[in-house]
Amino acid sequence: MDHIQQTINEIFHKHLSNREGSPATYIPELAKARPEHFSIVVTTVNGEVFSVGDSEIYFSMQSTSKPFTYGMVLQDLGRVFVMSKVGVEPTGEAFNSIVELEKNTHRPYNPMINSGAIAISSFIRGQSFEDRLTNMKDFFSLFLGRSIGVDENIFESEKNTAHRNRSIAHLLKHFGIIEGKIEDALDLYFKQCSFSLNSLDMSLMAATLANSGINPKTKIRSINKEYVGDILSLMFTCGMYDTSGKWAYSVGIPAKSGVSGAIFGVIPGVMGIAVYSPSINEHGHSVRGVKVFQDLSKELNLSIFRK
Amino acid sequence: MDHIQQTINEIFHKHLSNREGSPATYIPELAKARPEHFSIVVTTVNGEVFSVGDSEIYFSMQSTSKPFTYGMVLQDLGRVFVMSKVGVEPTGEAFNSIVELEKNTHRPYNPMINSGAIAISSFIRGQSFEDRLTNMKDFFSLFLGRSIGVDENIFESEKNTAHRNRSIAHLLKHFGIIEGKIEDALDLYFKQCSFSLNSLDMSLMAATLANSGINPKTKIRSINKEYVGDILSLMFTCGMYDTSGKWAYSVGIPAKSGVSGAIFGVIPGVMGIAVYSPSINEHGHSVRGVKVFQDLSKELNLSIFRK
């Protein structure tokens, strides 16, 4: 296992000086991130941790939260209902596209893009908004091994600059896809995007998926095994938005990225990987994150179809 | 291994009476296929064969040829050139879509849809059309373990009813994607679609991919190992057209279907699977083929992300 530590050290230093891209600007709070921050963390299914760089710097989950909320709602409401509302197809369109909703069934193509994730948020169960938020936090906390918190500055910043997401939510409502109050669905969506954690946390969440749903540290089941396959399959085909095909082709690891600069990947039965570096490219992926995963995939022979 | 034979027998009989769908009609010759034909064949990487049904009935490859031609051109011209001409992204659009060519780079989204496959055909090397056709046949023959033939009735029928494919080819030419004569590119495309084989052959081709490119029967390398990963990755994310995401989610096997009613799947390191049954659904997939793969995936635990 020293090999893992050595490998991430080398890859870390290889990309340390890379200054391409810049932090996301469309949410003002995200623009405050420091581009020099950079970390790589691996957590194995046995709970071993390998880490390099700023692994204790906190950031917001953004879209990396989507696979988990999707799993939660799948577990609560079942595949038949969820599939009737949100598809599982890649789109070839950008993460924030609204165009595909006008096609055919008016279902979002998949839960990894904003439209699908907002729909999924509207299905979170609970008696009240607070109750639903608590249920979502509790679910995420199982993966984290501790209570997850919301970065309220990020939340407010998201909420105030979300015209495109609001547009999507109203169109989803128009087509009868989302349930309940639009504001509540959006706020639950913004809350999960604002969940705050560090790379150590994120690699543990990834490792929990790698470990068939059992948290390697707490040994507590976080999600039923049968839904882990759903999540990983979706991450593989749709997790990297309109570069998902290229990612599957060149990296070959189920993964999810967020515009805060985080990417996590899952090697089933082996380990979870988290990379954080806030400068992103035009597709919304961490520039250094993409490079780290390409190198890791090659060095550790992780690509699913290249063994 | 008796387990495999028993499993395919059971699944075969479970779906034998299914009469949903009908043979493809848009190519007149395909409409002549007999809907009662049905076969399942498994070939392991050790060369063992398990078979049930009409495994010696011949059919045309249609789109199941696409992954092989893609591999051939990749091996001949390299990833950099091929990627500059044809992408690796799923589209969310139907197999014969022309719309996505008007977007962005004007590259076909991927080589598994018609536009991408026609472009790939235009890159087949050779001094003359005959030379290029021979090269392509030789490449396919390595996977087949014997010389492959063209069903000339199918070829003529394809050629005469291909207005949409011709439209695509001219637009590709307009955008500078395809090279050489349009007619030659189309004829090479129609020829590969008209390659004639049976389910035993097809499962051996699949098994060759499962065996990292070495034909399990002839022990001859058919393609360099490094390109097998490219092919399987593309099959997984794009092989089933606009149901690729659902297939990855519910079946989880890299696969490719053709409108003649064939589907083949690859279990890396284990085996190749071929199913033939000519009645197809609205997405162009064999109705019984889809059901067989869903059952096989479950019974033999083949889904990549559900182990």
Add this chain to the structure above:
Amino acid sequence: MDHIQQTINEIFHKHLSNREGSPATYIPELAKARPEHFSIVVTTVNGEVFSVGDSEIYFSMQSTSKPFTYGMVLQDLGRVFVMSKVGVEPTGEAFNSIVELEKNTHRPYNPMINSGAIAISSFIRGQSFEDRLTNMKDFFSLFLGRSIGVDENIFESEKNTAHRNRSIAHLLKHFGIIEGKIEDALDLYFKQCSFSLNSLDMSLMAATLANSGINPKTKIRSINKEYVGDILSLMFTCGMYDTSGKWAYSVGIPAKSGVSGAIFGVIPGVMGIAVYSPSINEHGHSVRGVKVFQDLSKELNLSIFRK
């Protein structure tokens, strides 16, 4: 002029028994309209009125308000500003399309479709919402020759079922097209859609445009002459949504329809025409209204390019 009365009488009776289409249902209040209601009113630039049928039945203006608000904002803010925000091109898309906003400049294609009209509403001047509403009412009242009122039931009904329009408004905000509060822009839009009048009123409004902006009854200028041409041009190319081309071709009169079942047309220098009949077709036009205009155009030789 007896000829006009006789002509509208004949056309009225010809279509009286037509029961095709049905009142708009997507706004619950509109669904309450009585399909048997039917009127045709002509007001000349000299103020003569020819009328048949239920010409005193009140209905809401809906989209027939759009040309007037457009004219008001043009007059207040000038062509350069308005053109920078909302185009003057027909779209070939339905009246409530959102797709075209994702193209190119993100400007609405024209002010006669919902996206353009919502944008235009956001530009109405005033210190407060009430002030802006008063300004808009005052402007419309000039055309009406009396104070215009809002049907508050319609307004509430519009407001509560407007998910698609809200979606459009948020996307317009996202692209920086609309100004100020989204809610205010939408409410001003819903208010103008809910302006309540009868066919006599509407034909007078049309006649005011026919009379270069001077109300034939009050003799008061309602809008500067130079903007009347802008309005009529837009009505001619875009007034009938995605059937504007067919309307120009077969009727040849600048016109505007609303889903309440009203259509008005303008014969420059001659007269204004209003038809009301609440049963609409799949494009949102009054079924009897379309037929009346086709017949009127032919009988009175009104088509601009067929003289």
Add this chain to the structure above:
Amino acid sequence: MDHIQQTINEIFHKHLSNREGSPATYIPELAKARPEHFSIVVTTVNGEVFSVGDSEIYFSMQSTSKPFTYGMVLQDLGRVFVMSKVGVEPTGEAFNSIVELEKNTHRPYNPMINSGAIAISSFIRGQSFEDRLTNMKDFFSLFLGRSIGVDENIFESEKNTAHRNRSIAHLLKHFGIIEGKIEDALDLYFKQCSFSLNSLDMSLMAATLANSGINPKTKIRSINKEYVGDILSLMFTCGMYDTSGKWAYSVGIPAKSGVSGAIFGVIPGVMGIAVYSPSINEHGHSVRGVKVFQDLSKELNLSIFRK
């Protein structure tokens, strides 16, 4: 009438030094046009001619031929048939768009864009290709008052660089819109685009439309009066491609442009106008041509809705 001569003289000199844009390059022969060429010709319905500049320089008609072929086919086959094949709606898309064919009815939106014009060409009657070409030439010659010729260099150049138009033709065939051989339809289309004439000729053709179909010089009826309205209506709403709305708004004259740098306009009952200047803008319109029409419309008060 001296006023007309004086006006076109002034406008000619105002724009003489304008060097914006450049001749079309996608057809090599068109790129040879000389940018300094510039002419304005007006022919009245009485046959008076007012001319300034290079009015005897020959150029190819390109898309300015479309309204005439449309009229010919309308007259031969009737509105019902033609409308079933080609619509009359503006598109909001560029002149060479293929995307709209994938929508709804698969009819071209209108006969003024390439897809519609190619379809129209496929309907030209005759026993053979030569016969059909002769019929078309004869029809155009009536408007010209002399036999029209084809610039064979342009024709060959069009034919050899027409991948996009071929793509469109094959898709039209796929959808069952066009009849007969694709090559013949395309060649008839390229032939009409290659009809060679000068600005004097073109203004006479326009004047024939202005004169309800009777050639002001020969006094011979070139087309039945009832179809002149169809043509002018289509020119007004669709003649300037995706700037048709803006043209209707700012110029207000039924007109048609071609990428050779010609634009002609029709003032019904008054006159025809032709402008030639080969440097075109990004929409494919003559740069000086657009400016001349804007000025002429203003100076001579020609805009239909601004009188």
